[in-house]
Amino acid sequence: MVRNGYTPEFAEKTFSQLEGFGSYGFPESHAASFALIAYASSYIKCHYPEAFCAALINSQPMGFYAPAQIVGDARPHGVEVRPVCINRSRWDCTLERIGNSGRHAVRLGFRQVKGLAVADAARIVAARMDNAFASVDDMWRRSGVPSEALVQLAKADAFLPSLTLERRDALWAIKALRDEPLPLFAAAAEREMAAIAEQQEPEVALRQMTDGHNVIEDYSHTGLTLRQHPIAFLRKDLSVRNIITCAEAMNSRDGRWVYTAGLVLVRQMPGSAKGVMFITIEDETGPANLVVWPTLFEKRRRVVLGSSMMAINGRIQREGEVVHLVAQQLFDLSADLTDLADRDEEFKLPAGRGDEFARAGGPDPRDKPKPVVAARDMFVPDLHIDTLKVKSRNFH
Structure with missing residues (x-):
């Protein structure tokens, strides 16, 4: 300021005023803005939980939790969630x-189907505006989407709600299709205003997937499931190994040693935590919060960073409503x-953006520093700070 023509006394007075405001102004303004966001979000979640759930999923990727956890929280609070449907x-x-009740259900969108292009989804929606699709062949002809798009929908079980076609039945029907219908059959279908199959496939009774396999396929192709939680299928075996549920662990008294397991949802190691890692796991009864000390993390790094399902032996730490399980031993389950789905390859649970150690493709681009805008020196000789009257608040 002195270099720009201001006196040293004026510069010191200015900085003194800024210093006084800086001690409370920055935190106060941020606290107010976050309080407003928290209040508005809480109000919508309480009074309009269906809209809140749909909005969060539509805003992905964002936030701390993935769609599976958003849906998993909404359903116990009375929100009906319906599957992807063609x-x-x-x-x-x-x-x-929902009928005449005045309530609404959340219908999952095509955005949940992995590998489905936005353009193909738009063509599907446009093609069914007048009449719903009656079969796989009918959808293929009227929408004009490539057969690969239908394969992605079949893998996501999107033919089941309205056509009652299981995954394997839908995939079998798609096998008979090509990328474009033959002109002769296309013309005949247009003339008759009905779908005409190019070849009559014999009816085949395919062996359907097990419930556990369907759950794993749901996670693999939509990132969530509306069926039972994967851990529910393993509960009997886990009980034999004395592994209790997450709910039982979190409700245990302070200091109790427990042995529990769940799907790994979030791993975080804040810079201020001095190497302590916080992990959230989940089973069919709910989530559990873990604390992993640096020494254990270094010993079991592969388990911590590579597990989709983890078992933990540790001690409960309870402070009021805050409960953590301080891990002493970690095991990769x-x-x-993998056995649940009878798969040859390892099953990888879809991770949310909050999982700092499971992001694919490098760091979050939002974490990159913003470009700094060069300051502009604006010196107006006739303008003195004493001429600016700002209403202030004194804290004495």
Whole structure:
């Protein structure tokens, strides 16, 4: 300021005023803005839980939790969530009226189907505006999407809600299709205003997937499941190994040693935590919060960073409503999930953005420093700070 023509006394007075404001102004303004966001979010979640759930999923990728956890929280609070459907879903999640009750259900959108392009989803929605699809062949002809798009929908079980076609039945029907219908059959279908199959496939009774396999396929192709939680299928075996549920562990008294297990949802190591890692796991009864000390993390790094399902032996630490399980031993149970689906390859649980150690493709681009805008020196000789009257608040 002195270099720009201000006197040393004026510069010191200015900085003194800024210093006084800086001690409370920055935290206070941020606290107010966050309080407003927290209040508005809480109000919507309480009074309009369906809209809150749909909006969070439509805003992905964002936030701390993945769609599976958002849906997992909404359903116990009375929100009905309906699966992806070729005749009812749009790209985003939408709300559907439940009879005459005045309530709404959340219909999952095509955005949840891995590998499905936005353009193909738009063509599907446009093609069914007048009439719903009656079969796989009908959808293929009228929408004009490539057969690969139908394969992705079949893997996501999107033909089941309206056509009652299981995954394998839908995939079998798609096998008979090509990328474009033959002109002769296309012309005949247009003339008759009905789908005409190019070849009559014999009816085949395919062996359907087990419930556990369907759950794993749900996670693999939509990132969530509306069926039972994967751990529910393993509960009997886990009980034999004296592994209790997450709910039982979190409700245990302070200092109790427990042995529990769950799917790994979030791993975080804040810079201020001095190497302590915080992990959230989940089973069919709910989540559990873990604390992993640096020494254990270094010993079991592969288990901590590579497990989709983890077992923990540790001690409960309870302070009021805050409960943590301080881990003493960690075990990788990912193979149990692989066995659940009878898969040859390892099953990887979809991770949310909050999981700092499971992001694919490098760091979050939002974490990159913002470009610094060069300051502009604006010196107006006739303008003195004493001429600016700002209403202030004194804290004495």
